[in-house]
Amino acid sequence: MSETVPAPEHLTPHDLVTYFRCPHEMELQHAEHRHHVTGAPFAPITPAHVAALRHSPLLGPPMGSVTVVDGRLDLDDGDTLVYLDDEEGLPILFPPERVRLDPRFTTRPRNLIDAALGFAGRPDYVIERRDGALVPVEYKSTHLFVGFHEVHGRAFDVLQAIAECRLVEAAFGRRPPMGFVLYGDAAGGGLHEGFVQVRYGEAESHWLAYALATIRADAVRAPVPSDRTCPHCAPNRLGLCAYAATKFDSSALHPPPPSSGLAAQ
Numbered sequence: 616m617s618e619t620v621p622a623p624e625h626l627t628p629h630d631l632v633t634y635f636r637c638p639h640e641m642e643l644q645h646a647e648h649r650h651h652v653t654g655a656p657f658a659p660i661t662p663a664h665v666a667a668l669r670h671s672p673l674l675g676p677p678m679g680s681v682t683v684v685d686g687r688l689d690l691d692d693g694d695t696l697v698y699l700d701d702e703e704g705l706p707i708l709f710p711p712e713r714v715r716l717d718p719r720f721t722t723r724p725r726n727l728i729d730a731a732l733g734f735a736g737r738p739d740y741v742i743e744r745r746d747g748a749l750v751p752v753e754y755k756s757t758h759l760f761v762g763f764h765e766v767h768g769r770a771f772d773v774l775q776a777i778a779e780c781r782l783v784e785a786a787f788g789r790r791p792p793m794g795f796v797l798y799g800d801a802a803g804g805g806l807h808e809g810f811v812q813v814r815y816g817e818a819e820s821h822w823l824a825y826a827l828a829t830i831r832a833d834a835v836r837a838p839v840p841s842d843r844t845c846p847h848c849a850p851n852r853l854g855l856c857a858y859a860a861t862k863f864d865s866s867a868l869h870p871p872p873p874s875s876g877l878a879a880q
């Protein structure tokens with residue numbers, strides 16, 4: 616009798632970001648999705664009364680080769696747009712004559728899939744540069760370009776760029792040398808506009824494999840309560856978390872303007 620090997624748990628770049636913040640938040644989102652899609656009881660795997668953690672067990676991505684650039688993304692006339700997510704609100708980076716979308720990824724949901732890693736997701740853009748290199752771009756409309764020069768930078772954005780490089784590599788069959796995270800700052804008049812360039816080398820791809828393995832091996836998915844993150848947590852809004860440090864803050868859905876000095880997270 617042949618035995619079937621269970622498929623690895625489906626994960627996305629968003630899952631990586633969420634797990635890096637709070638493993639329990641990711642687990643609650645998965646349990647809620649399973650319940651919604653299959654009708655199965657809402658049953659997160661986290662044991663009852665588990666001890667909360669101070670930090671996620673996931674170590675951060677390599678940050679040593681991240682380059683921070685103040686100012687506009689340096690697109691040139693030889694660059695073309697080969698992939699565009701259908702998410703609303705993305706700025707137009709290319710004139711129509713330089714948009715040559717790959718027909719494999721023009722029907723919804725436009726997911727880039729890595730079947731080997733059980734990983735899928737959608738960058739906002741994929742640019743083919745003049746030299747033929749593919750580069751994914753993640754656009755952050757509400758994240759101001761502040762804090763990246765601090766010691767820890769924005770590890771959340773770096774890990775997302777690494778994940779999107781891997782998805783482009785799997786879906787297009789060509790390895791990107793780097794990914795970009797673009798900070799638009801539409802509300803700030805360009806004052807905080809900038810981007811980061813994240814190298815995608817051996818260290819980064821090894822970190823991604825480690826991250827996916829860590830998440831899948833974690834049968835606890837412990838909470839990491841924090842006054843900083845719990846007020847913005849979607850499962851907390853639904854009343855699903857028994858460990859929340861504070862109640863969900865609905866005003867976080869409408870962050871204050873940049874002049875208030877409060878940066879959106």
Ligand code: SF4
Pocket residue numbers: 637639640641643838839840841844845848849850851856857858859860
């Ligand atoms: S409310 Fe806080 S502890 Fe609970 S899942 Fe959300 S981030 Fe984690």
